[in-house]
Every structure is written in C-alpha cells, then in structure tokens.
Amino acid sequence: xxxxxxxxxxxxxxxxxxxxxxxxxxxxxxxxxxxxxxxxxxxxxxxxxxxxxxxxxxxxxxxxxxxxxxxxxxxxxxxxxxxxxxxxxxx
Numbered sequence: 001x002x003x004x005x006x007x008x009x010x011x012x013x014x015x016x017x018x019x020x021x022x023x024x025x026x027x028x029x030x031x032x033x034x035x036x037x038x039x040x041x042x043x044x045x046x047x048x049x050x051x052x053x054x055x056x057x058x059x060x061x062x063x064x065x066x067x068x069x070x071x072x073x074x075x076x077x078x079x080x081x082x083x084x085x086x087x088x089x090x091x
Contacts, residue, residue: 001018001033003054005050031087033065034056034064035076035080040070067080
C-alpha cells in the first residue's frame with residue numbers, strides 16, 4: 001500500500017480502506033508493506049505518524065512493515081522491497 005504522507009486530510013480514508021481490505025478472507029495470512037511516500041515533501045508526516053494514524057499496531061495477527069520513501073528520489077524503495085521479498089521467501 002502506498003500512502004501520500006503529505007495528504008493528511010485523506011489519511012482517515014486510507015485507514016478505513018486498509019482495515020476493510022485486511023479483513024478480507026483472501027488476505028487473512030498476507031503480510032502488509034506500507035510505503036509512506038513523499039517524504040521529500042516539506043511538512044509530510046513521518047512513517048511513525050503514518051503508522052499511528054493507520055493504527056498498524058492493531059494488525060497483530062500479521063506481519064507488517066512501514067517504509068518511509070520518496071518515489072521521486074528512490075529513497076527507501078529498495079528497503080521496502082527487500083522486506084516484502086523476505087516475507088514471501090519465509091512462507
């Protein structure tokens with residue numbers, strides 16, 4: 001999942017959609033990678049703040065990871081992809 005870290009107004013919509021999606025039977029055992037994108041934008045929320053706003057700690061029955069990134073600069077993208085590849089490899 002990719003979150004626009006500079007769009008604070010729609011974060012609650014993302015939270016609702018994320019939790020609805022994670023309740024789906026087909027995603028019951030799925031790991032979750034959240035990219036907190038646009039970290040290069042001044043005033044954007046940190047990955048920790050995004051995690052809090054999305055209530056990721058409530059997803060206790062699955063592996064999840066939040067990765068700060070910038071699609072513009074590429075920062076953080078490989079780290080997130082490395083994490084999800086490791087998750088897939090462990091299943």
